[in-house]
Amino acid sequence: MGSGSLDKGYEPSGIEEKWYKYWIDNGFFKAEDTSNKPAFSIVIPPPNVTGVLHMGHALNNVVQDIMCRYKRLSGYNVLWMPGTDHAGIATQNVVERDLAAKGQTRDQIGREEFIKQVWKWREKSGGAIINQLKRLGASCDWDRERFTMDEGLSDAVRKVFVRLYKEGLIYEGHYIINWCPRCKTALADLEVEHEEKDSYLYYIRYPFVNKKQGLTVATTRPETMFGDTAVAVNPNDERFCDLEDKEVILPLTDRTIPIIKDEYVDTGFGTGALKVTPAHDPNDFNLGEKHGLQKLKVIDDDGCMLDGAGRFKGLDRFECRKQAVEALKEQGLLAKQEPLKHSVGHCYRCKTVVEPSISKQWFVKVAPLAQKASDAVRNGQTRIIPETWSKTYFEWMDNIRDWCISRQIWWGHRIPVWKCPACKEVIVEEHDPTQCPACGSKEIIQETDVLDTWFSSALWPFSTMGWPNDTELLKTFYPTNVLVTGFDILFFWVARMMMMGLHFMDEVPFDDVYIHALVRDEHGKKMSKSVGNVIDPLKVIDEYGADAFRFTLAVFAAQGRDVKMSESRVEGYRHFVNKLWNASRFALMHITPKDSQIDPKKLTLSEKWILSRCACTTLAVKQGIENYRFNEAASAVYKFVWHEFCDWFLETAKPALYEKEGVQRRDCARSVLAKVLEDILVILHPFMPFVTEEIYSILPSTTGSVMAADYPYDEKTYDTFRDETVEKDMDFIFGLISGIRNIRSEMNIQPSMKIKVLGYTNDEKEKIIIAENKSMIVNLATLESFYFCDADNLPSSCATSVTGDTTCFVSLEGVIDFDKEIKRLEKELEKNTKDLLGVQKRLHNESFLEKAPETVVQKVKAQYTDFEEKNNKLKENLERIQQMK
Structure with a gap:
């Protein structure tokens, strides 16, 4: 560290690699279990172990890194806890594909060997995203990296399951779940991706028992009609007020089903009559529970029709739809069919259309847990930012369904439940039992299902810190300060962490939840491989450097507004990196180790101004980061560096720096330049860690890493340098110079040609400001001379500009050929x-x-x-x- 010079151009690749290794080697990312410093902690939303870095990850982690680096500069003991999620279904699919390439299946090699294969894959290929996060500059405490299947987290998962079971909050039961016929497992709601598809709305007539007329229902899924156990109408619907019939005949069958009345039915959809299929629709399931209806499953786990479908038994569900529609037409029971574009759920891994289905699964009874989680946000224990997302959070929490936590796969935390075939005893313990405690039989059988990945992720804020042990890390850093996440997992992950944190730690898991928006393409469209508009963050980093990419994400990360990303925007902020680099190269030609003391009595107006603007910017960036307004923070420092420091201050300082105004003025200018540049590097560091570290390391006035610097804001310093009068006066001078420059541009006057300007004003203060800073005006406006004139002697053949109460007359005689x-x-x-x-x-x-x-x-x-x-x-x-x- 210390004095030196910068290369002519900034080349990110080598510099990024060098400094990241330096930070790791010197422990700059490490948190202390105990410290006199105030604590600040974030847990990373654990990416899937199968994942690769995409734009959502990039934005999410850049925001976290900005906060962590800023907090370190501000004197905090910072823990940024990293890790990955075992991603049950996704990882199992990857390994099954590898086996298939060798001509094997998981069933052939057995569960135990398959799990070994998954661990081998994880050691070899899993977690590539961690190295990609490092390319981004993520300053996580990598020595503490956790994995949802590692030993400590697995112990926590088991303890939580057992306790919830013994408290009556986990049970086994039949319930409607999302089922993937291809992956052969239940899916969480989040694991179902909805796509708009072209389909039809089929209007089917259900005749009354007397065969006359009947009720016509509208459905997108005729194949499920064989599982209908009622038709529902709204009791307030005038169309059905005089309805005397109590039953209808289920078309294509010999069954009759009741007509029920319920205000749930939407009178504006279809005909107002709703077919009720409790075994194949979550809303119908609830209706069935309420009215005591039979739950008749007619589609099996392979997506084929069961006995209840009569002559359509054994058909694929979609083939059944075709044939049933034809049969309805033949019998005159299809009133009409209309084209319809509607949302269809697909498995997030294999893209198979998901089937809502009745299944025997393990569930968490969430209502008691959800109430506390809702109250914690309502009473301000946890803030959701932007606040508008709170409403959606409450809507979901207040209407929450029991959580299906079992998955019919092998990779994951196996459910710690054993059943005794001899006496039907159910055994749930933290340690594997060897025999039935009721009858002593040793022939007990463990549940084959594993837990939903979200179950272990729900414990992430405290399980990663050593819980259930009462660790120093947990005492220091729980609850965490903020969680940064996308809105898509607010309810599935954030809400569950809230529930588990409050239940097991008696505290919320985080003070704030900051929800960032989506990263879209430059036209505002969602990025998708099929559309071909996906931007690869790693390619962008290779092309433009991590700093330019990070800054672009930050400057567009406005609350509640999606980020419109394009490579041209990143290229634009690469120019900003170059601007900083070139300004620093210029500064390093002039500043020396002794340029640290500033004498306020010797400062010029422009020097007072840049120090005032620097103080303002330092505060603006601090407030922007602390209030999760990252775009405002980034914009403030951008404006200051480019427009105020580079475009104005460096130009005003050049005469002094080149000793045209004497050695004493030179030394003063150097001192101001050294301080402002150092402050710029520190306040820019959270956004652009690599280039700021490279420049900081060469500053003659600094030692050590920029990561160990102090954020240059405190009230005393701010009050010392902040001067609104100075800023107003300098704005006036800049306005004057800009007015003259505009005339030069409009009149096509050569930039190098020195011109004569006369000024006229009745404002004595403006006259004094101009007189005291005349040399600056002459220098920056490229003037031959600047004099005042009086009202009786205003010139002609001049172009004019007005700033404040001062008019500048630019003489054009001999300057342009009219x-x-x-x-x-x-x-x-x-x-x-x-x-x-x-x-x-x-x-x-x-x-x-x-x-x-x-x-x-x-x-x-x-x-x-x-x-x-x-x-x-x-x-x-x-x-x-x-x-x-």
Whole structure:
């Protein structure tokens, strides 16, 4: 560390690898079990062990890393707990595919050998995503990495299951679940992906028992009609108020089923009459429970029809649909069918259409747990940010169904239940029993199912810290401070962590839940392989560097608004990295180890201004990160570095730095430059860790890593440097210079040509500010001279700009050729008018407006506005030049 120089260009790849290794080797990511520092902790949402880094992971982990790095700079003992989820179904599918390639199946090799194969795969190939997170710069405490199937977490899972069972909160029963006929297992609601599909709404007539008329029901799934055990109508529906019949005949069968009345029925859907199939629809299941209806399963676990389907028995469910519809047509029972686009559930792993089905499974009785979890958010123990998601959280928690926790696969935590065939005793213990405690039989059989992956994930905030042991880590870091997650698992994971944390730790698992939005493509469309708009984070990092990618995600991470991502945006922020790099190279040519003390009495207006703006930016970034407004924090530091530090301050400082204003002024400018650059690197570090570490390591005024620096905000420092009057005065000077620069641009005056400017004002304060900073104005506006004039002596043949109460007169005599400039402006106006008319023609084309995508139409409208504004400006300039001539 210490003085040195930067290469001409910034090349991320080698630098990123170098510094990440340095941070790991020097333990910068490590949390202390006990510390005098305040604690800050986050548990990583554990990615699947089969996973690869995608945009959602990238945004999620960049946000977490920004907070963790910021908290370390702010003096906190930070634990960012990493780990992976065993991903039961996904991992089992991967290993089964590997076996299939060798001509084997899991049944052939047996459960024990199959589990060994999964562990081998995990050791060899699992967890690739962890290395990908490191490429992103994630500063997790990797020495504490956990896995949901490791020994400690497995012990926690077993303890929780046994306790919940003995408290009467886990039971075995028949219930409606999501079933994948291909994977042959129950699925959590989250494991069901819904897609819009083109289908039909079939209107089927159910005749009354007297064979006259009947009720017509609308359904998307005629194959399930064989499992109907009632038809329901709403008691408030006027169409059925005078209904005398109590039963209908179930079409294509010889069964009769009752007509029931329930306010659940939606009077606006279909005909207002609803077929009730309790064994194959979750809502119908609830209706069946309420009205005591039979639950008749007519589709088996392979997706084929059972005995109840009569002559359609043995058919695939979708083939049954076709044949049943034809049979209904033949018997005159199909009133009509209408095209319908509706949401269809698919298995998240194999994409098979999911079948809601009655099954014997293990469940958690969640209502008692859910109440506490709801209350914790209502009373502010845990905040959900943005707050709008709280409503959705409450809706789900207040209408929660019992949680199906069993899965019919082999990879996962095997359910710790044994049954005794001799006496039917059920044994649930933390340690494997060897015999039945009731009858002494040793022929006891363990449950073959494993637990839902979400069961172990629900314990993540405390099981990863050593629970059920009372560890120092748990005492220091539980509850965690914040959970960062996507809205898609708010209810399935976050809610369950809330329930388990409150039940087993008597405390919420986190103070805040920050819910980030989706990362979409640049047009706002969801990324999907089928559409071909997926952006690979690793390829983007390879191309532009991790810092540019991270900063892009941060600057667009506005609360409640999806992130629109494109490589061009990342490329834009790569320019920002280069801007910082080049500014630092310039600064390093001038600053020295002694440039650390700042004498406030010797500061110029621009130096006071940059120190004030630096203090403001430091506070703005602090507030942005702490309030989960990462876009505001990133935007504040971007504006400061690019527009204020680089575009203005470095230019104002150059005369002093090059000793044109004397050695004393040079030393003062160096001191300010050194402080501001160091502060920039520290406040930018959470967003851009690699480039800031590289530059920081070369600063002559620093030692050690930027990760060990202090965040440069405290009230005393802020009060010392913050000066609103200075900022207002400097804004006035910048406005003056910008006004003159605009004239140069509009009048096509060469940038290198020095021009004469006269100023007029009645405002004495503005006159003093200009007089005290005249050399800065002359230098930055490239002037030959700047003098004041009085009201009786205002010049002619000048272009003017007004800033505050001051008018600047830019003399054009001898500066431009008026005739030549008139011709140039006329030619440019002619071309721009032609472009304007072309765009106008497109906007008057009704066919274009109707057929073109909205984004294209908006782009053309924006072009029209730009051409129109340019036309007006050209006309103004032409008129002004003609008058001067």
